[in-house]
Ligand SMILES: *[C@@H]1O[C@H](CO)[C@@H](O)[C@H](O)[C@H]1NC(C)=O
Ligand SMILES: *[C@@H]1O[C@H](CO)[C@@H](O)[C@H](O)[C@H]1NC(C)=O
């Protein structure tokens with residue numbers, strides 16, 4: 005043995021001796037739950053998601069390659085010119101007789117999103133309502149559509165309290181994308197030539213929500229007879245038990261209104277004035293706290309409306325120092341791996357609770373637009389660790405509209421530092437394969453031994469694989485060294 009080789013050999017040996025060894029045991033015959041959980045994402049409106057932006061082409065390529073079902077397009081509010089198709093109230097009097105319908109900026113976002121998801125389910129959330137639908141609003145809309153304004157969403161009482169006017173707005177939005185266009189308020193034909201088959205339509209929260217939901221759904225459904233409707237979109241479900249209770253009670257709805265889905269959100273918010281190595285603990289503690297409430301929402305849902313599905317359609321981490329500031333605090337590389345591990349952890353935990361879809365928030369963030377929530381490098385458009393973990397999950401254990409059978413089986417948690425879950429997975433015409441997801445919540449190096457892993461394949465990311473790189477694949481031995489914030493999936497050699 006030459007000296008160099010000896011040195012390598014000794015350092016591996018020392019690393020193994022120093023590192024804590026964790027033995028993972030799976031009881032392959034003990035079923036926890038048959039998964040129905042789709043791993044997915046959302047993309048929200050901002051100038052960088054325009055296909056003509058410097059990263060636009062890459063962003064829609066990312067979406068296509070994710071192969072995710074039930075993905076969400078959200079036209080959110082900082083860029084009203086990009087999110088609202090009718091910025092001003094119609095003036096159908098003889099002197100003006102014109103509406104302000106304009107899809108120039110919305111269309112490229114929506115059509116590229118739907119096209120990138122062709123053949124898969126995806127849904128639209130026009131969550132920014134025209135301000136003029138509400139009483140006592142006075143909005144200042146920047147002339148330059150790329151300049152954000154944080155005060156567009158105003159008012160809580162509708163001008164038309166019967167909610168027919170807001171329902172008509174949404175019906176026209178649906179008709180634009182599904183029926184080639186619509187007749188506007190003044191009687192003019194607005195032609196789109198779009199005939200998309202849209203899988204879902206989300207109706208966003210406003211005051212007297214249930215009533216508005218019913219009126220909007222009743223009208224939109226004329227144009228989207230096959231779509232599923234997503235309701236609630238609750239930012240803080242724990243403070244809104246009453247909403248969930250009220251909304252899921254069919255006695256509070258007009259006859260025949262579907263309650264296909266409810267949606268709610270969660271973001272961990274660590275104290276980012278502390279060093280990055282302390283963030284993981286905070287993020288996982290906050291995430292565990294959120295997860296501990298999900299069974300309570302599930303109890304309400306199961307008792308009131310058991311066929312309603314749930315999507316947690318915004319999941320992520322927000323760093324306070326890197327939110328809407330033009331000059332955010334720089335984000336350390338390790339953060340992306342921590343946040344990626346948080347999604348993987350949530351996905352598996354929520355799968356074990358029977359949640360239908362878990363959506364990573366959001367495809368493109370950047371300085372001033374919640375950069376810490378981004379799934380891509382905003383300069384290149386290439387996916388970061390969060391994007392690649394979502395892709396990894398989708399590839400191995402995500403349930404994709406019944407195309408794959410995934411069963412969670414009893415897996416021993418040998419340490420609080422790592423989290424493991426084993427799965428038995430089969431595609432439509434494939435044989436069963438065994439898989440184990442492993443993730444490291446800490447920033448120390450550990451050795452993980454898994455029964456039966458030898459000769460299998462491991463696909464993983466950690467802080468050593470590079471923040472902006474695809475997952476790495478290796479043949480496994482009986483033990484693997486897992487680095488900081490590791491997320492990996494072992495596929496066993498049968
Ligand atoms: C407005 O225009 C529509 C369609 O062009 C027309 O049918 C209608 O009579 C006009 N209304 C008024 C008040 O001029
Ligand atoms: C459902 O709503 C009706 C009408 O508001 C109410 O009387 C009933 O108690 C509610 N049911 C439950 C289970 O909360």
Ligand SMILES: *[C@@H]1O[C@H](CO)[C@@H](O)[C@H](O)[C@H]1NC(C)=O
Nearest residue numbers: 444447448449450486487488
């Ligand atoms: C997790 O990463 C930390 C920090 O890099 C490392 O020390 C620790 O050994 C890893 N844990 C496991 C179980 O791999």
